[in-house]
Amino acid sequence: MAAYDFTAPRLHVTHDLAAGLRLPLERAQANYLLNVLRRGPDDPVLLFNGRQGEWRATLAATGRKSADLVVAERTRPQTPLPDLHYLFAPLKSARLDYLAQKAVEMGAGQIRPVITRYTQGERVNVERLRANAVEAAEQCGILAVPEVAEPERLPVALDAIEPERLLVFCDEDAPVSDPVAALRAAAGNGEAPPLGVLVGPEGGFAPEERETIAARPNTVALSLGPRILRADTAAVVVLALVQAVLGDGR
Structure with missing residues (x-):
C-alpha cells in the first residue's frame, strides 16, 4: 500500500x-x-x-x-515540524507564492521573510504566504504546516537564530567549490545539527550585510556553482542540497 x-x-x-x-x-x-x-x-x-x-x-x-x-x-499519525528554518528576502508576489510552496515541499519547518538592503518589496502579505504553505501541504501529503513568521530586518533575524543552528548562507561571492563537501565539513563528524538556510534578494547582499552574516558563529557561505541563479531557483537548489547532505533526504 x-x-x-x-x-x-x-x-x-x-x-x-x-x-x-x-x-x-x-x-x-x-x-x-x-x-x-x-x-x-x-x-x-x-x-x-x-x-x-x-x-x-x-x-x-x-x-x-x-x-x-x-x-x-x-x-x-501526526508528524513533527521539520527542524529546518528557511530565511529569505521577499520577492514579487507571484514568485513569492512559488517560493513559499517550494519551501514547504522541500521540508522547511519555519518560513521567515527577512528584509535586506536590496529587498524588492518590504510589504509582505503574511496571510497569503500562510495560505500558500497550507495549499502546498494539502497537495503534497504533508501533515505539519510550517510556521510563517512576520518579516524582520536582517540583524534581528540573525540574532533570533540559536547559536547551535548551522546557518547555510547562499553567497554568490563564495569560492566555487564542492558544495556537498562544504556542508559536510561545516557539520563536522557528529550528527547533523539543526539547520537554517538564508537566501538573499535578486541584487544580492550588501557588503556590510555579508560581513555581518559571515561573522555569526556556525555559519557556512555556500556557492551554488558558476552560474548566477534567480532567488527562487536558488531557494530550491540550496534546500535540496541541504536536505540531501544533512537533512531528512539522507
Whole structure:
C-alpha cells in the first residue's frame, strides 16, 4: 500500500479531529469539493489540522451547494515540524507564492521573510504566504504546516537564530567549490545539527550585510556553482542540497 492516498482530496481544517465528528465545510471548501471536483455524498476526503494526524472523512450533503464532513478514522499519525528554518528576502508576489510552496515541499519547518538592503518589496502579505504553505501541504501529503513568521530586518533575524543552528548562507561571492563537501565539513563528524538556510534578494547582499552574516558563529557561505541563479531557483537548489547532505533526504 502506498504511504499516501493521493486519490482523495486533502483539506486542512482548524477543528479538532476525532472519529464521529461532523464538521461544516467552509464556503470555499464546499465549492472546491462539490463544484470543482464534483464530489458527491459518501466520497472520501482526507483531513488534517497539523495537530492530530490525518483522518478519512466522507461528504454528507446539507444542501445543493453545501455539505458537512463526517470524520471516520485516522489514516496517519501526526508528524513533527521539520527542524529546518528557511530565511529569505521577499520577492514579487507571484514568485513569492512559488517560493513559499517550494519551501514547504522541500521540508522547511519555519518560513521567515527577512528584509535586506536590496529587498524588492518590504510589504509582505503574511496571510497569503500562510495560505500558500497550507495549499502546498494539502497537495503534497504533508501533515505539519510550517510556521510563517512576520518579516524582520536582517540583524534581528540573525540574532533570533540559536547559536547551535548551522546557518547555510547562499553567497554568490563564495569560492566555487564542492558544495556537498562544504556542508559536510561545516557539520563536522557528529550528527547533523539543526539547520537554517538564508537566501538573499535578486541584487544580492550588501557588503556590510555579508560581513555581518559571515561573522555569526556556525555559519557556512555556500556557492551554488558558476552560474548566477534567480532567488527562487536558488531557494530550491540550496534546500535540496541541504536536505540531501544533512537533512531528512539522507
